[in-house]
Amino acid sequence: MSLLARDRGSTGEQESLFRHAGAEGLPKLEKYELIEELGHGGMATVYRARDPRLRREVAVKIIHKHLRENAEVGARFVAEARAAAKLRHPGIVEVYDVSSEQDRERYLVVELLRGSTLRKILSAHRDMPAEIGAAVVLELCDALEHAHASGIIHRDVKPENVLVELPSDRPGGSWDGASVVIKLTDFGIAKILDAQGVTSTGQVLGSPAHMAPEQIEGGEVDARTDVFALGVLFYECLVGHLPFEGKNPAQVLRKVIEGVYPEAERERPAVGARWSRIVAGALSHDIAGRTASPRALAELIRAELAELGVAEPRAELAAYFADPAGYAERHAARLVPRLVARAEAGRKRGDVPGAAADYNRALALAPTDLTILKRIAKLNASRNRRQLAQRALLVALASVGLGVAAFGVARALRDSPPSAGAPSEGAPSEGDAPLAGAPPRPVPIDAPSPPPNLRAVAPGAAEAAPSAAEAMITPRPRPRFHPPPVAPPAASSAEAPAVRDVVFQIVPTGAKLVLDGVEINWFGANKVTPLKIGAHSVQISVPNSRCCKPYSGVVSVVAPKPGVTAPQRIVYKLEILPSTVVLSGAPPSAQYQCPQIGLIGFAGAPQTVTLSDVFWSGRCIFTPPTPEATPLVGNVTLVAGESNTVSWPSG
Structure with a gap:
């Protein structure tokens, strides 16, 4: 329900015109002159009005006629006024007055803002930068923290209940040095913690897409219930749509209870994994594991903004709404270097997940930057080498153990006297242990498998090189030196082809593979896909299924060693969801x-x-x-x- 005026101001002449023309048919109040209708909701209609005593414009919310005689609704309406009247905060719409028992109409008088609801703002700015969405949520965190300190839970935080007033919305307003005003309104279904009100009867109130699981199930609500609604709003600011969607309210409620939604970074890679994780903390299905309070959520937001060089979030809001397209371009240009620098610092510290998160977001903001692609390929190659080294170390330790065991058994056999039934030398039985000096069998080693939802690239060099087990266990004679033959000049081009055959192996088998924006038919025994040498963007998902976590990243196709004709095999295994x-x-x-x-x-x-x-x-x-x-x-x-x-x- 909006408490916003649609015009830029009014003069006394205009007010007179409204009273004689547009005001006809509007309800009559003793203390306020109604000017025009601004909007209506399920409980009341909102009007722009004038207070002749204080000579100011206000918003008046008048309860619907069919609800006026309902005792429970009337009590809830009065409770809204009393609850909201406690609150004095720049981020909360102020309550001025409430009707008395003697008034013919039951109404509430609040401050009037000129502008729009956040719902309309999001409809017009579906691709706003993540940091702008974070700045919006930061304002609401401060307002809700104040309300919670007063013992009030809002219970219906959603874009329709957030009012946004831009400098251009004010009479004679200018963008020079002016700020964007964001205020939370409509505490009409708030639960008052310090009194037994009508909202504590167990009745489910609120908007399905923004309700926390404990609200839907009729459980106890607290500050974390509003944090969940903030998480839903935050997600929509980042992605452009709600996390829980369905064809009807029942489907939406089911999805909220199940707690299943697509991660923000998967829906919009430019959001990045770090913002996605902050939102996920607020959207935790388990209330005990959810971000504890609006203040805690605000601290996470401020810390990430500071890391990205956003010191004044309110100034960023004003700059964005003054020139959305220009701001988005400038913001990406200054953000990408910071992300790359933080990724490099993380890589040097050994924080591979953090480095990958920053690199991937930088690539989403600058998809044509080949330098970022090379850094991602280098990071992935380093991770694969580290996994292989860990496997090789385990194999080496196992080999040492086998060697020690073989030596001990051989010595025991040599020192013990031969028995009457012992087999003759040179004809060992099947059950005999290996003799000393016999080389232990190479221990088989599996190819290093990637962590869930991470790619694994089999480098071409591995096809011509011996396995790690053979390299460490099997004795190899020292090679003799032979002068290398002089290759003809034309041979170099043949040894470095521009294209290589690739075979994909993806689990599950029904997954869809998209390379460089084009869907690839990868399924089949040794199905070969020719790809250019270098880095390629890859997205893998399972259509029409919620079985697995989609993957988005970069794959590197490497040139084979001279003489190697086998295709490069690339293996992916998507993470199975609970x-x-x-x-x-x-x-x-x-x-x-x-x-x-x-x-x-x-x-x-x-x-x-x-x-x-x-x-x-x-x-x-x-x-x-x-x-x-x-x-x-x-x-x-x-x-x-x-x-x-x-x-x-x-x-």
């Missing part, structure tokens, strides 16, 4: 167990489990609550990333 399991139709306190996947749960308590693949099918044990009852066995199928309902088997 599944929710609910037992249906079971007696109270009944238990179920799926030993193969380590899942144990009870009736009425949803459980989460992470599967090893997109689907799992197996047998589970269902135990009734009574000790004398016989456990049942049933077949169960689960889908990764989804909410799965398991039915109690019929006995």
Whole structure:
């Protein structure tokens, strides 16, 4: 419900015109002159009005006629006025007056702002820079922290209840040195913690897409409930749409309860992983793991802004709204060097995830910058070498252990007297231990697999080189020196091809692969894709499924060594997302167990489990609550990333 005026100001002549023309048909109040309707909501209609006693314009909210006689709604309306009247903060719309029992209409009088709601602002600026969205949320954090200190939970924080007044919205307003005003309004469904009001009866109030899980389920709410709503608003500022969406309110509520939404950085890579993690903390489904308060969220936002060189968030807001397109261009130009510098510092400290996050965001802001692409490729190559070195160290330690064991067994055999039934020398039996001096068998070593949702690139050099185990264990004769043959000048071009065949291996097999913005048909036994040598952007996702976490990054195609014709193999394994399991139709306190996947749960308590693949099918044990009852066995199928309902088997 907007408390905003649509014009730039009014003179006495205009007010007279409104009273004689536009004001006809509007409700009549004894103390205020209504000028025009500004908007209406589910509870009341808002008017621009004039207070003749103080000679100022105000906003008047008049309750709807069909609700006027409802005692509960009337009590809630008065509670709104009393709750909001406690608050004095530059980020909260001030309450001036409330109707008395003698007034014919039931109304609330508040300060009038000229401008727009944040909802309209977001509709017009869906691609605002992440730091501008963070600056908006920072203003709301301060306002909510003040309200919470007064014992008031808003319970309905959303863009429609945030008013934004730009300098150009004010009469004769100028952008020179002026600030953007952002205020939170409509505490109409706030729960007053220091009194038993009508909102504490357990009734669910609020907007589904912005409600926290504990609100939907009728649980206890506190400051973290408003933090969740701030997280929803923050997400929309960063990405341009809500995190929880559906075709109807029931679908939206279900998604909020399940806590499943696409990460902000996946929806819009320019947001970056660091902002995405801050938003995820506010959107935590578990209230205990959620960002504790608006102040805590504000501290995280301020720290990240300071790291990026944004010292005055309010000044950034004014600069952006004065020239959105120009600001976005200038902001990206100054932000990319800072991101690259922080990524380099993180790489030197060994903070590979942090460095990758900053590099990836810098690349999203400057996609044609080849220098960033090279740095990302170098970072990934360094990570792969480190993983390989760790594997090689384990192999070396295992080899030493095998060698020591072999030496001990051989010495024991040599020192012990031969038995009557011992086999003759040179004809060992199958069960004999290896003799001293016999080289131990090379220990097989798996190729280093990438962490979940991270790419693994098999470098071309590995195809011609011996395995790490062979290099460390198998004795190799010292090579003789032979003068290298003189190659003809034309051979150099043949040894460095511009294109190389690549074979992708992706888990799960139904994933979609997009290279450099073009979808690639990768599936098939040894399906070959010719790619240019160098770095390529890659996005991998599973269409029409919530099983896996999508991946976006860079892949490096390396030139093969001379004489190597085999294709480069690139392996990806997407991270499998947790599944929710609910037992249906079971007696109270009944238990179920799926030993193969380590899942144990009870009736009425949803459980989460992470599967090893997109689907799992197996047998589970269902135990009734009574000790004398016989456990049942049933077949169960689960889908990764989804909410799965398991039915109690019929006995």
